[in-house]
Amino acid sequence: MLEMKLVSKRFGLIDPYSIDDFIANKGYQALKKALKADKLDLLDEIENSKLRGRGGAGFPVAIKIMALAKEISQPKYVICNADEGEPGNFKDRYILEKDPHSIIEGMLIAAYMTNAKTGYIYIRGEYSLQIDIMKNAIKQAREKNYLGEAILGTDFSFDLEVRSGAGSYVCGEEFALLESLEGKAGRTRVKPPFPTSRGLFNKPTLINNVETFATLPVIIDIGGKEYAKIGTASSTGTKLISISGNVLKKGVYEVPFGISMRKIINELGGGVENGRKIRMVQLGGECGPIIPEYMLDMVIDFERFEEFESKTGAGALIVIDDRFDFFEILKRISEFFTHESCGKCIPCREGNYHLLKIIDRFVNYCATEKDMNLLENTAMVLHHTSLCGLGQSAPTAIISALHYFRGTFQKRIEASLSQEDRIYAKN
Amino acid sequence: MILAEVLKRFPKKKEYLIEILLEYQKQKETHHFEEHELKEIANYLNIPESRVCSVVGFYTFFSTEPRGKYIFQICRDLPCQLNDNFDLLSSIQMILGIKVGETTQDGLFTLEYTSCLGHCDKSPAIRVNDKIHGSLSLNKLKAIVAECKEKENA
Structure with missing residues (x-):
């Protein structure tokens, strides 16, 4: 069980x-x-x-x-x-x-x-x-x-x-x-x-x-x-896990700490639709890191989650399958935080707005190498200097995406360049 | 309902400001505040009007523009987006004939965005006034609108 x-x-x-x-x-x-x-x-x-x-x-x-x-x-x-x-x-x-x-x-x-x-x-x-x-x-x-x-x-x-x-x-x-x-x-x-x-x-x-x-x-x-005695040494007891996104049986399940996410998604969440593949999973909600499919054997545990330097212990798994554009997902997350920032401290109020603008360039195939560096810098400033948990964790998805999906960013930049060439050639 | 009646039900303590605003706005058919009402609330709680305005401006539930009798709020966060297989936003815009942020001419419907409704297990979900409708399909969406219209004609 x-x-x-x-x-x-x-x-x-x-x-x-x-x-x-x-x-x-x-x-x-x-x-x-x-x-x-x-x-x-x-x-x-x-x-x-x-x-x-x-x-x-x-x-x-x-x-x-x-x-x-x-x-x-x-x-x-x-x-x-x-x-x-x-x-x-x-x-x-x-x-x-x-x-x-x-x-x-x-x-x-x-x-x-x-x-x-x-x-x-x-x-x-x-x-x-x-x-x-x-x-x-x-x-x-x-x-x-x-x-x-x-x-x-x-x-x-x-x-x-x-x-x-x-x-x-x-x-x-x-x-x-x-x-x-x-x-x-x-x-x-x-x-x-x-x-x-x-x-x-x-x-x-x-x-x-x-x-x-x-x-x-x-x-x-x-x-x-x-x-x-229940759970693991660093995380005792049980945790309610909310599973949503592209799984067959969305819902809340209570499990002891120390169980792998793959097990939870496949055995309790019913896995993804036939013929689909898990592309990535966001942990903890929109303030949490995005991890690739191969990391799902990681267990639910506070210490393991803390490695992401983020507050992901609320226990949500948003499963995303292979139908969705990576950058559209990041854009949605960025829009959310831009809207929800309270505006009291500058890093969060301005930073989220700028992150959104940069992500938008990736969505629209007009991003450059410079944008990737800018994205990384802005995200880190936001993470380190915001006043409360909202601003500190708002860029977590982006920071983790840059870490685990760097190739995807690179590919989009290359695609952006060739698109620019095409436009240039047309004129 | 008259504002004075709502105010009577709350103690004259400034921490009740949000509760008062929520309750009164719910009672009002246009779901919005007029300037003189905000003044009256400020007077009742003995706080500056600016304080009332800062709260009304901060929380997304409150509006200073008249809204429809039925407020359709569309969740556009990730879990709903991942399960939206019939383009919820375009569908509802087409059914109601308005865009997000607009109110129908008969004053019946307003369309708004909302942040996550916390019903990701029943995504895609929308909120109509106080009620959440989940696991939506195009037919279900049409039925919800039809039900609102029926209530009006009854």
């Missing part, structure tokens, strides 16, 4: 609008266990699990929780980042619409460990149905005293609110998200200070991805050490 359902164990088995269904399927058991335990022991469990953030950056979760727990001042906030805007990613949507209470349970456990009283779930505005499901889940949890004052007869109180995004990719970046929660345009802040010391309304804040919170009950349930 390739799949291993821990976070997704209830998917499709329960009615997302029914808290009773959730409770009947071992729901809120981990919370009850946690409320009886010592907070430091719980922190140990999370630390032993070696859980890393599931939103893409892969930051150790225990360090963040510990940092918030140490802050004495109140209020403190626990925020769930459900602004899943990265093209090719839809695994958070699956959790939101198939098992909403697992997110609430995870947030409650995090809030209990850190003494936070207030929480927000920031869901992207495009997910109207999921916002509705989540609001209903919160209402039901309140009615049954899983949220609110003196939860389940203890002295622990915590309440939660859903907030909607309004169509902005950059708001998935943690500081942009906080700005948006404060009712402002989603433009990031300079860090440090990090959110755990100065986050929402300048108060200590824990921000984690949907999947990260949904994993916490699993860890409390089976124990941190047991959880760490």
Whole structure:
């Protein structure tokens, strides 16, 4: 069995609008266990699990929780980042619409460990149905005293609110998200200070991805050490993978870390259409690297992905078969980032625009050797000098493409030259 | 719906600005804001009008131009593009008779681009107001438009 359902164990088995269904399927058991335990022991469990953030950056979760727990001042906030805007990613949507209470349970456990009283779930505005499901889940949890004052007869109180995004990719970046929660345009802040010391309304804040919170009950349930046995040494546990593009069975699949991408694409994703060949795969979404087919034996693992110097841990695989023009694909990616850049820092605002212009010359067969160097330089400046993750990862696809598909660029330049000759000859 | 009624439902705290804007725009048939409305919201929250405008200008959901009753948003990101086998964009432009960024003369339909809708497992996908339609084919697309028109005639 390739799949291993821990976070997704209830998917499709329960009615997302029914808290009773959730409770009947071992729901809120981990919370009850946690409320009886010592907070430091719980922190140990999370630390032993070696859980890393599931939103893409892969930051150790225990360090963040510990940092918030140490802050004495109140209020403190626990925020769930459900602004899943990265093209090719839809695994958070699956959790939101198939098992909403697992997110609430995870947030409650995090809030209990850190003494936070207030929480927000920031869901992207495009997910109207999921916002509705989540609001209903919160209402039901309140009615049954899983949220609110003196939860389940203890002295622990915590309440939660859903907030909607309004169509902005950059708001998935943690500081942009906080700005948006404060009712402002989603433009990031300079860090440090990090959110755990100065986050929402300048108060200590824990921000984690949907999947990260949904994993916490699993860890409390089976124990941190047991959880760490799953996966690989550097990446423990399971990961929800979103497979899209030219595969037969697009969808979300939960697998333990350490499985090769080829296996996931062929055995879970059903492979590509008969007679087609995989040309390349983009990892993590449009902010991730593009790799050629022969690299698919690489396993899903944070350390392996970090070699690309990019935040690809969100677990998306966009499979691209041999029908598509390489440069059209790069152009689409570039257009996306040009549109979504918030405009606060210059490298990202201007750089993406210039990358798009250069790529466009490749698309239109009028690129030269100079364009290739310019593309490489601009991409590296963007990667090294942008303020937030958006600008830093925007050129990843281009940088990786220049690395693995250099021949394709060369060929296009040669084709461009001969086309120029033809035009010249005509005149 | 009158703006005052929407405002009443929210606390006078500036962090509710986006929620207020979303709610009011949804209620309005033209899905857009007029200048005096933005002023009223700014007054209610006791913030400068420029702050309201910066938010309206930043987020793609908000518009200061009148739009159609049904807003068709076309996803043009990679996963949808890879699964588009009937030229979704040209098809919808032909069916509605407008180009991206335009509104039909009867004020019924607006066509817009959107970034990824997060429904890549059902690509190609579009969003019509609050609803996402996935795994589109030409026939399905025609049916969606027909359904909107039927609702109007009913």
